[in-house]
Amino acid sequence: MDNVLLISLGYLFGISLLLIFNEVNYRWFKIKGEYSRKIAHVLATLATLPFPFLFSSHWYVFFLAALFFVVLWSSQRIRQLNSIHDIARNSYGSYLLPLAIYFTFLGYTFSGDPVMYILPITILAICDPVAALAGMSVKKYNRTLSLPGIPTKKTVVGSFAFLCASAILSLIILNWWSEWTLNKMVLMSINIAIVSTLAELLSWRGSDNLTIPLSVQLTVWILI
Template identity: 35%
Template sequence: MTPKEIVPPLVLAACFLALFGVAELLYHFGKVRAEWTRKIVHTGTGLLTLLFPLVLVSHWQVLFLCGSFLLILLASLRFGWLPSINAIDRLSYGSILFPVIVYALFVVFRMAGKGLIVFYLPILILAVCDPLAALAGKRFPLGRYRICGCGKSASGSAAFFIAAVAVTVIVVDMLGITQSGKRLCLTVPVTATVSEALGIKGMDNLTIPASVATILWLVL
């Protein structure tokens, strides 16, 4: 491998580790609750992954990054590391599913040949809309309902939908998606909102991007 192939994933790995470090500092010294530091890491890692199609040329580089951090996250659950991510009062598979879905989306993006939207839109909806839904549901817990024993709220789902519409419209416009653009601006938010509601125990980290990627594959 050439330096151009080695350096970018190492720089990105350092950025991810720095983000984890900031979350740990906020948790241990800033006394920020794990629910908040977890969301900071969730959004931050999502935004960092937007660089993958721009600076990484091979799926092997992405596999190295995602595989490495999957091992770190699994070890953190086993040995009690990274409480800024793991010290929550519920069972969640979200953190370990995230690197898996990122790698899968990168492979789909490479194979599909349908442009950056196939990678960017699922990641952005997951990184931006999911935390907003959780925050809205906690701040304004209206219309509570349960899916397989896991609590959800109509207010959280509404916040997710509104944010998903905004993200979809912005991404479609910025990437110049004219064909089927209007259809995407409705079908993607609706599908993603249903997927978020059904995604229990952190499974929405899988159901949201997978459903969005499926819609893009079918519509574009």
Template identity: 35%
Template sequence: METNLTHTLYLAGCYLALFSLGELLYHFFKVKAEITRKFVHAGTGILALLFPLLLDNHWWVLLLCASFAVILLCSLRFDMLKSINAIDRKSVGSLAYPVAVYGCYLSYSYQGHQAIYYYLPIMVLAISDPLAALSGKTWPWKPYRIAGATKTVMGSLVFFISAFFIVWVGWRYGNVSHPAAGNVWAFAFIALWATVAEAVSGDGYDNVSIPFTVIISLFLTASWMTI
């Protein structure tokens, strides 16, 4: 228990440092909130990759995620954490993120601690989502509206390619084998549905829909996978 408590406090300190760095970039270096928000988004996911290594029980993850959900909720209520919240659109993304991380850890726990059920959805959320948003804003090629959200073909294409690469590399690293042909189709299936989830989810709900779609897609393609 002491080890879990120590690691939880260590992780909490790392997250506070990440938020502080985001605030420093926003207030002192005048980096736009959309950029600092994506920076914190990616950093949050990268730190979350340490959870299975440092915490051996989902209750500690729940404690950590719930604590930061409360902090983020208070920041919205009292107009704080401008580096995350000073955007010109409605978004529940910051509050949805802790829910997604805890949900992924639960999936990992109940699937016999199979790493892919945690690392793949977290990495796709942490990397593909901000890449898609930034590329879509930088090169707004062929915008489209779906389910009330405005996206771009460029952003969706970048999301798909990066998600496919993440799943491929994650599987290769986790199994130390070259992916078989059937696996490649499974990777494409997972990346495609994660892309669809991102496209149809507005107002920050993609922070939940993306990782949960990856988990569901992993279940659906389990019979395709070979080591």
């Protein structure tokens, strides 16, 4: 228990240091809030990938998630941590991220299979920023997607980038962690890519930080 407690404190210190470092870079180098936010998203989320091998109880992850939820929620209210919150849209994504990590870890504990955590969190860490950056960077021939009765701010390029990245990452991770046949891994990867892209497309105000990993985890549960 002492070692696990030290690991928890190490994560607390490390992610806090990451937020401080990100804030310093945002202020000194005048990095746009959208980009500094994505940097923190990728690094902090990827840093949690070892959780299944470090924590035997979800309560340690709950403690970390609750603490960072409070920090991120309160900092938005008092207009601090602008490297995270300085964006031209309303979003709850920053403080939904710790909740997403906790609930994904909680889901993993019911199966004990690390892929149930590693796959959803990797897709969240990589594909969401890839979609956002692709959508913002490519202007020519790009357009906003719209669904019947559901207005979205997602773009064709962004959603296509998400779909491709999700399929590739799924295939790589399933090939590494599972003993399934190639046909099953390809079919699983395609389904995961479609479901997670739809979750990203239909989410609003940053709720995709929660819907993406949970939809991936649910898809794996159903198809496994």
